[in-house]
Amino acid sequence: MTAKEIVIEAGQELRGYVEETLTVELRSGKAEIFGTELAINHKYQFTSGMKFAIFTYWGCTVNIISPREDYYVARDENPMHIYLNVHGMLEQLRQKADVEKTRGPRIMITGASDAGKSTICRMLVNWAARLGRTPILVDLDVGQNQISIPGTIAAMVVRRPASVEEGFRIEMPLVFHYGYKTPSENIGLYNEIVSSMATYVNIRSENVEKSLISGVVVNTCGYIQHEGYELFKHVAKAFDVDIIVVLDSEWLATKLTSDLPSVKLISLPKSGGVVAKDAAKDKFRENKIREYFYGPKNNICPHVFTMEFSEIKIYKIGAPQIPDSCLPAGMILKNPYNKILPIAPSNALVHHVLSVSSSNDPEQLLTKNILGFVVVQHVDADKRTLTLLSPQPNVTNKLLLVSDTLFVDMK
Numbered sequence: 001m002t003a004k005e006i007v008i009e010a011g012q013e014l015r016g017y018v019e020e021t022l023t024v025e026l027r028s029g030k031a032e033i034f035g036t037e038l039a040i041n042h043k044y045q046f047t048s049g050m051k052f053a054i055f056t057y058w059g060c061t062v063n064i065i066s067p068r069e070d071y072y073v074a075r076d077e078n079p080m081h082i083y084l085n086v087h088g089m090l091e092q093l094r095q096k097a098d099v100e101k102t103r104g105p106r107i108m109i110t111g112a113s114d115a116g117k118s119t120i121c122r123m124l125v126n127w128a129a130r131l132g133r134t135p136i137l138v139d140l141d142v143g144q145n146q147i148s149i150p151g152t153i154a155a156m157v158v159r160r161p162a163s164v165e166e167g168f169r170i171e172m173p174l175v176f177h178y179g180y181k182t183p184s185e186n187i188g189l190y191n192e193i194v195s196s197m198a199t200y201v202n203i204r205s206e207n208v209e210k211s212l213i214s215g216v217v218v219n220t221c222g223y224i225q226h227e228g229y230e231l232f233k234h235v236a237k238a239f240d241v242d243i244i245v246v247l248d249s250e251w252l253a254t255k256l257t258s259d260l261p262s263v264k265l266i267s268l269p270k271s272g273g274v275v276a277k278d279a280a281k282d283k284f285r286e287n288k289i290r291e292y293f294y295g296p297k298n299n300i301c302p303h304v305f306t307m308e309f310s311e312i313k314i315y316k317i318g319a320p321q322i323p324d325s326c327l328p329a330g331m332i333l334k335n336p337y338n339k340i341l342p343i344a345p346s347n348a349l350v351h352h353v354l355s356v357s358s359s360n361d362p363e364q365l366l367t368k369n370i371l372g373f374v375v376v377q378h379v380d381a382d383k384r385t386l387t388l389l390s391p392q393p394n395v396t397n398k399l400l401l402v403s404d405t406l407f408v409d410m411k
């Protein structure tokens with residue numbers, strides 16, 4: 001395999017969808033991947049399934065080593081300059097907030113599925129971090145979360161740009177349990193944890209001046225029709241956002257402009273590099289969980305241990321909705337979505353991810369953040385024990401929440 005030298009002209013992008021492995025080295029000029037600058041003469045390695053785009057503002061030369069031609073230079077127009085203008089606008093607002101000691105910009109990114117929402121969020125916080133800002137990134141995407149594993153919403157203070165190969169190195173993210181990969185599974189619960197997250201983010205902003213000025217970037221799911229639309233409005237209100245970006249959806253932009261007139265709305269085009277691949281999403285989800293237990297470079301060894309049923313308590317949030325026709329006449333069943341149900345350990349839990357709550361009170365399981373995750377590997381009903389996969393040698397809290405997310409450990 002020989003290296004191929006490629007010149008990328010100013011304003012252009014080299015895009016790759018890696019089939020096996022691919023190595024990139026910046027030889028001259030300046031370039032970045034999703035907002036993180038590439039170091040000169042450093043070899044970056046990408047593995048199967050990864051997509052990336054090397055953008056250069058001034059022009060550059062790169063060496064690429066790959067067994068396949070799974071990359072190309074997009075010579076056509078790309079929207080990076082438009083995205084950079086959004087960053088420029090946010091930075092001006094931060095400078096103003098800095099002078100006036102007020103709140104910096106809060107921006108929410110919306111749009112249909114596979115529009116490049118998560119990528120824009122990553123770029124905006126990376127560009128901000130490169131200027132010494134510390135924005136809060138909130139990822140409300142329960143299917144493809146950049147900060148935590150599927151089935152959760154999460155937030156982190158971004159102090160430095162994401163790693164080119166590994167994404168955000170997560171230092172103490174704030175994570176809430178949801179349990180499903182789409183908000184439509186339990187809209188009520190989703191809205192409630194979004195509100196809890198917004199409360200925590202407000203507390204952080206109020207207490208740390210740098211966070212207040214740097215602002216918040218909120219990523220959302222691509223679920224925009226029906227209740228999905230209502231959900232956007234809830235997120236916008238909960239986080240009190242000043243700006244909403246709508247990617248590639250005239251319909252959503254028109255509706256949000258009329259429904260939220262006090263919020264600045266920016267419509268942006270989708271990048272030609274964004275590729276929709278449903279199978280890749282399952283792989284992304286599996287990789288995220290694998291990374292949690294085994295590390296991004298497969299260099300961490302998780303623990304497997306057995307616990308007695310009596311040592312932990314497992315709960316599920318949300319009872320199935322009972323149709324009104326099945327209830328006695330006149331009876332109204334209140335809030336089954338946030339009902340906290342104790343679950344008896346059984347074989348049905350095998351391969352399920354369980355979230356370890358920070359709460360010691362079952363009544364507060366909904367609104368308290370979580371400390372980490374374990375996976376049930378085996379349940380022995382006779383011995384009344386569970387075997388768990390965990391990054392730590394023990395479970396740090398007694399109360400666990402069951403998620404629909406499965407992880408089959410093939411190692």
Ligand SMILES: Nc1ncnc2c1ncn2[C@@H]1O[C@H](COP(=O)(O)OP(=O)(O)OP(=O)(O)O)[C@@H](O)[C@H]1O
Nearest residue numbers: 051052053113114115116117118119222273274275
């Ligand atoms: N300019 C680009 N060139 C090549 N690949 C890109 C580019 N922009 C984004 N991608 C890739 O396209 C895929 C989809 O983008 P992204 O995840 O940002 O979309 P999304 O709107 O957040 O999707 P979802 O609806 O699943 O949340 C990602 O794997 C991302 O790395």
Ligand SMILES: [Mg+2]
Nearest residue numbers: 117118141144
């Ligand atoms: Mg996304």
